[in-house]
Amino acid sequence: MTLIECRELTREYRKGGSVIRPLDGLDLDVDRGEFLSLMGPSGSGKTTLLNLIAGIDSPTSGRLLVDGTDLAALTRSRLAAWRSEHVGYVFQLYNLVPVLTAYENVELPLLLHPLSRRERHERVVSALGRVGLDDRDSHYPRQLSGGQEQRVAIARAIVTNPAILVADEPTGDLDKASAHAVMSLLQELNSELGKTIIMVTHDPATTAYSSRTLHLDKGRLAEANESREVPA
């Protein structure tokens, strides 16, 4: 079943007199429950695509349906509400709030939902447990290793229980062992919780954790390189 549908998806930026087109008529379908890896040279539009799917950027033209919602038709504030329900974003550089503890960082997205303090507590504890950091809840980001920070960021992304996770080079700044921990975690979230994951990566080794790998080039899919594995 298709969860994300991109048709002729185009994003242009105007810079001075010239127009940059990081996405140029891209067609893509992602099924519910897929774990998709996106590769491609730097500047090929990978981040731009993730941002459109995550609803923090809007297409210049084309269609983008996510779980039946036409994101281009939403107002800025509707789009914000949509994000809080449907997507979790994992950044390369974690982007935790430095003055908040791990617990408080994970709690942050829950503040938008009408939950009691107790309900929030249960969810935060369960999310931190899921990423294996229940004992680090009172640590500040600067007191955590990069791998731990990224796991806290993943906990923050899943605490509201969204259907989709997007991850932009989530292991790009990590050593091998930490990268493995993060990738195993993402795979687990995909197979056990059924999260649909779209991950940008530079490291071919990480694509082994995903169910499908696509290559982007100059704002389009490089069809020749597409390899589709049948999910087990």
Add this chain to the structure above:
Amino acid sequence: MTLPRCLPYVLKQVTRHRVRSLLTVAGIAIAMFLFTVVQAMSEGVGEATSASANETTLVVYRKDRYCPATSQLPQDYQRRIESVEGVVSATPTKVVVSNCRTSLDVVTYRGVPKDAFLRDRGDALEIVAGSVADWQRRTDAALVGETLANRRALRPGMTFDAAGITVYVAGVFRSDDPQDQNVAFTSLEFVQLAGRDQLGIVTQFEVKVADASLLEDVAASIDETFATAQEPTATFTKQAFVGRIASDLIELVGFARWLGLGCLAAVLALVGNSILLSVQSRVSEHAVLQTLGFSGRLVTALIVAEGILLAIVGGAVGASAALAVAHIGSFALSVEGTSIPIIADPALLLTGLVVCGVIGVVAGLFPAWQASRREIAACFRTA
């Protein structure tokens, strides 16, 4: 509501950026301290120079004189003043000040005929320590106004010395009249004898008039009575008299109000600067909040709330400190025997907080709006 749930986040932003917040709050506190002091002085001017509707007192002074040292009138004018129609009584008063310059700590003696004084003014004075009987018994006794007593830590039974006159404190009183609050009442003769050739000479007469509506006519009649005398008079309502003697001071306080406005501008600049810097250093953090689903409006509200919090905490500290100093110090600006009290009115704290709240909103609004308008994706690119 989402905003109340997010307020702990604002609090953490403020308390966990400790140095930045402390510096900002300290700056705001200093500015609000000054602002509140200016307000307290302005209130004092208002209280000292605006007449209540049922005021029935006139002050008769020597014409064209502006200080107690040069305003000399024969004591026997009393009978002639009292014979003017509409006058109930005239109290000859000799004023001596410890310091001819403007100061925060001037001691002002008012020598008065004790019996007449108690008859006319006794009811208006509330004795808070000591006794009136003691005052009547001793020639060197003084009844001391509460403000002066607090400032000099005077208690009944003590003696103190000012302007070369040593008096015994018989009692401390409270009065609604700010002029009374800052003086020591002694016997008229005692003060006259303390100076050379001063027997029979007074500074002024305090005249009770039968009805408030008669004030102007009676004042004119008194001045007419002495128009051709060797020592002509000038008669004013009590408040106009203070306004005339203390006009320089009042002008100064009026000017100080501009300083007060300057303080508010400083608070605006401080909060604005602090919020602007913090927003600029947190571009990606605010983009993260929006990525998590915080709306632009909510981000704006959180930033503005931070401005309000900083401003209000600074304002509370500064204004309370100013009121505490004014209260403990019991200061009054005195010149030539008249006083402008510095009033530690608790309502000034409320004024300060409201003003700071508004400034917090104004200072935070623009940076907050800017932060919420940025393209989210572009924020991560530059960060």
